[in-house]
Amino acid sequence: MEIVISIDIGGTSTKLALVHLKTGILEKTAVPSQGYKSQKRYFEKLFEEIATLQSRLDFSYTLLGIGIGTPACNTKKGTIEGAANLAFLNDVPIVQLFEEKYKLPVFLINDGNAAALGEGLFGAAKGMKDYIVLTLGTGFGCGIVTSGIVLQGASGKAGEFGHIVVRKNGRKCGCGSKGCLDTYVSASGIKRTVYKLLADLRLESRLRSISFDQLSPKMIYEAALEDDKIALKAFNYTGKILGQKIADLYTIFEPEAIFLSGGLSSAGNILLEPVLKTARQHVMPFYQSKIAISPSALALNEAALLGAASLVWKSNH
C-alpha cells in the first residue's frame, strides 16, 4: 500500500496526516504552530507526531513522499517567504529539512492552493475545471483553479488574495501592509470587527464579557444565533466585504463556483446571506444570476491535507 505524509501549516495549528490516494486520510493529528522554544523544536515535534501516526498503521506500506501546504511559500526555493502569521518559519529551507530527514521527495504548495486541489479531487469541485476555494481560517487563504490548473504565479506565490487592500489606511496586517482583506475576512478579522463595534457602539452584547484573546468565531456565531446585535453586525460587515471581493473574483476568473471553507465559513447563512447579496450588487450584470457560492464538501481542515498529498501522487503517476 502506497501512502503519503501530508502537512498543512496554519497560523494557529499544524495539521499532519497519512493519506492514501483512494481512501483519503488514514490517520491525522494536529499540533500548535507557535510557542516552541526554537524552530528546531517545532520541527522535532512534527517528526515525532509523524512517527506516532506511522506507528498507528497496522499494515505494511511504502511512503511515496511528503506534501506540505503553507501560506506564502516559494515553491521554487522550497521556503516560506514573508508569511504574515508564520514569521518564525520565513526563509527556512523547509523542503530540504524534510528531504534530509525522510529521504523522500517533498512537495511544497500554498495552503490555499492545496485546499483547492483537495476540493477538486475529493470534494464539491469534483469534475470542475474553473473554481475557487476561499479558506477563512486564522488568516484568509485562497486557491484558484483555471482550466484545471492551480494558479501558481512566477514562483508559486500567486493567489494571495487575502492581501488585496480593501480599506485605504485600514487595519495593520501581519504582511506589513494596511487594510488587507485578511484583516477583515478571517477568524482574527471578525474578532477585530467585534472589538471595533464594541468600541464604537453602545449596544448591549454578551461579547462585552469576553477578552480579545478568548474570543473565537464560534462565540461570535453563537451570539449571532441569539440575536446579539454586535455579533450580527460583525457578520454583516464581514460578509459585505467578502461579497465585494467575490464579485471581483467572478469578474476576473469567471469560475463555475466559489467554495468557502475554514472555521469562519461554519457560520453558514449568517455569513453567506450578506456575502451573496453584496456580491450580486457588485458584479457585472452578466454574472448576477450565475453567482454560485457554496460551503466546502470536505471536513474542516482536510481539504488542504488532501490537496498537498495529491502533489506526491501526481509526480508518481
Place this chain on the structure above:
Amino acid sequence: MEIVISIDIGGTSTKLALVHLKTGILEKTAVPSQGYKSQKRYFEKLFEEIATLQSRLDFSYTLLGIGIGTPACNTKKGTIEGAANLAFLNDVPIVQLFEEKYKLPVFLINDGNAAALGEGLFGAAKGMKDYIVLTLGTGFGCGIVTSGIVLQGASGKAGEFGHIVVRKNGRKCGCGSKGCLDTYVSASGIKRTVYKLLADLRLESRLRSISFDQLSPKMIYEAALEDDKIALKAFNYTGKILGQKIADLYTIFEPEAIFLSGGLSSAGNILLEPVLKTARQHVMPFYQSKIAISPSALALNEAALLGAASLVWKSNH
C-alpha cells in the same frame, strides 16, 4: 504559403489583417465599428475589406482559418455577450456568420487575451509563462497568462478586469454597473476625468476650448507635456487608480511582468510614474522591489491581431 484572416473588434474601430505565422502581419486595414445602417451592413463591410486585403497579395496562398478578438465574447457559444461598447453585436452568432461565409474554421477570443497571446509570441513577453497585458484603448482590456495558458474562465469570459468596481456608486459604465475601472482607466475614462476636473477646479487649461466629442487622449497628453495642470492632474488621477489595481494583479497572479498597450499607454512616463509609485505603495512588501511594468513591444493594435491569428495555427499544428 499558409495565411490567416485576423479581426480585432474594438469599441471604436475594427482592425483586419492577413497574417503569416513567421512573417507576422502581411496586410492590414481598419474600419469604424459603429455607425452602420444595419448589423448586416457592418459584416458586409468587413467581408469587402477582407477581399481588398486578399487582392493585394501577389502570391498564391492557402487560407487556414479566421481568428476574431472581441470584448466580452462567449467562446463556447461563439457570440459576443454583454459587451459595453458593442451593444449592436451582442448575441450575434459571429463565429457561425464567418464560418458560413468562408467555409473555414473560426476561432473567437477575448480581445485582451488576444493581445496577451500576441505579446507572448511576437512581443516583449516572449518566453514568459506568467504575464499580464493591459490594453488601455477605448475601453480597458486585459489578458492574463498563467503557467503559459491564457486565463479563459468557464465560458471564455474571464479577465474582465476593467469591470472591477473601483469607486462605489462611481461613474456609470456601459456594462450596467457603476464605478468600473474601465470608466476611469481608458481613453474614455481619462476624458471623463478631464471634464470632471474642468468642472470642479478653476485652473486655466487649454482643454477648456475642446468639446467632449473632440477630446482625445493624445490632446490630453500634448497638454500635459506643456505643463497644463488639468492634463497633468488627469494623468495622475488615472495612474493612481491603475497603480492600485496593478498592485492587486501582482498579489493575485504574481506575474513576471505587466505590459501596457493601447492608445493611452503612449503617454509613457506621464502615466507610468504615478502607476509605479501607487502600485509599490499598495502591493505586499514582498513585491515592492519586484514590480515590473513596461510598454508593449508591439505596434499599436497589432498585438490582438497577431494573438487572434495564433489560435488558427495552434489548432493546425
